[in-house]
Amino acid sequence: MKTMMKLLLAGVALAGFSIQAHAEDKPTIEILSSWTSGGEAAALNVIKTEFEKRGGVWKDSSIAGFGAADAAFQNRVVAGDPPGAKQGVIGLAAADFVSQGLFNPIDDVAATGKWADVLPKSIQDLISYDGKAYLVPTGAHGESWVFYSKDAFAKAGITEEPKTWDAFFADLDKLKAAGIVPVAWGGQPWQQSKVFNMVLLSQVGIDGFQKIYVEKDKSEASVAGVKKTLEILAKLHTYIDDGAAGRNWNDATAMLITAKAGVQFMGDWAKGEFTVAGKEPGKDYGCMIVPESPGMVYIADSFYFPKTGKAETDKAQKLLAEVVMDPAVQVEFSLKKGSVPARSDVDKTKLDVCAQKGLELMSAGSIVPDQAIVLTPQQVGQLDDFVDEYWSGGTYDAAAAAENFFAIFE
Incomplete structure (x- = not known):
């Protein structure tokens, strides 16, 4: 009996060792x-x-x-x-x-x-x-997407996607008049930099965008494009809510999902949040490229x-x-x-x-690279700081800020 018990225990131990060894062999x-x-x-x-x-x-x-x-x-x-x-x-x-x-x-x-x-x-x-x-x-x-709540647009009487910045701001006024937060703003530096780039592409085009970020071009046309971009950002600031500072991007998306806000500037990963919430593109929410943009940042x-x-x-x-x-x-x-x-x-x-x-x-090749692809991590951080300081500063001197923008590349 003792011999059989020893053999049994040895077998159990060997089997345990085999299972453990097998687990350790797995990648x-x-x-x-x-x-x-x-x-x-x-x-x-x-x-x-x-x-x-x-x-x-x-x-x-x-x-x-x-x-x-x-x-x-x-x-x-x-x-x-x-x-x-x-x-x-x-x-x-x-x-x-x-x-x-x-x-x-x-x-x-x-x-x-x-x-x-x-x-x-x-x-x-x-x-x-x-x-x-x-x-x-x-x-x-x-990354050049504007997502919008179909319910919010319907409540505000907006029947079509705006094609120009003037039409876009007119629609934001309609949302505000309807008691809806016009822009669900993600108030973190990296999010703000992405909005800056979306708008910049709409102002300088694909070649102009590449010149600024890849060639570090400081021509009059590049400076003017950055200035117009900053002017649009300053105007957007008047359409956000008091809780925007520090807001996570997915929390901003939730504002669209619940129709508490009209639009959100965000990369297409925001669609994942709509999907989890059971919302369908084209039915519950819409997606459009930033007004006047010839392509998208990716x-x-x-x-x-x-x-x-x-x-x-x-x-x-x-x-x-x-x-x-x-x-x-x-x-x-x-x-x-x-x-x-x-x-x-x-x-x-x-x-x-x-x-x-x-x-x-x-x-179609209508794309330009995100700054994180073509800039060093240090320069990306400098861009975040630049946009955040302008956005949060309250003075909105676009001309002076546009000149300072190019210090990022020095």
Whole structure:
């Protein structure tokens, strides 16, 4: 009996060890992201679900606010304890980490998946450094959108989308007269900078926008365009509510969902909040490009992969890259996140009317890069400070501020 018991216990112990060893063999990864709103979390769950279906173990480390998430990531890198993957935008933000040898390339996955054949050249270039892929794009976002509440517009007697700034401000007056907050304003520096860029594109055009941000052009035409942009911002300030300061973007979107406000300037990720609330584009809310704009500002999200020194994490990073770039995952992720798939070979019939509009602009090349793509993180911070100081200052001397704007690039 004792012998049988020993054998039984040994078998149980061996089975336990086998189960534990099997679990440890699974590709395990910790994901650090700032995607915590309803739509963002739902989109991230699309990737998580597929990753786990393919045998991966997912450890979530979400921190609200990408500024806070970036700071936490940098601290962990300095401490020698980076997560297995970090969510962030494509472009210069990752360049310093790559140049210091802190990220793993995923070029073998990109080559096998023939990413270069299915990604727009601008995105392919921005996920690559020295000819190797380091970032995996989850999707692209248009940032020149004005979302509006259909119920609020109906109550104010607005029957069509305004095509000019004059018509737009006339509609804001109608919303105010109807007792509705005209503009649901997200009062954080990064949000305000995005509105600045939306308006700037409408004033200087695609070539003018590129000259200012890429070529750092300080010509009379560029200065005049910045001045007109600041004048429009000052006028917009008269249509916000007292609770705007510090407001999160998704809280501003909620004001449209409940018809407490008329319009919101925001990237197309706001659609994720409408989706979570059961609202449909074209039926419950509308989407239009900023008045007089020839195209849209865009940004693209991605994951990048720090070196951790752990073989199981290296394996998990490659699995995650494969999952993110799966055509079906790209579509489902975009439907939840409100974005457009980064791949060009996906089933586009599932995309909503707003995404279809964005896709048309991207296909036509009527796009310009968000400042976070073409400027250094330090310059992005300076732009946020510049716009916030002007917006919050109360003096609104557009001419003087326009001259000071170009100090960002010095």
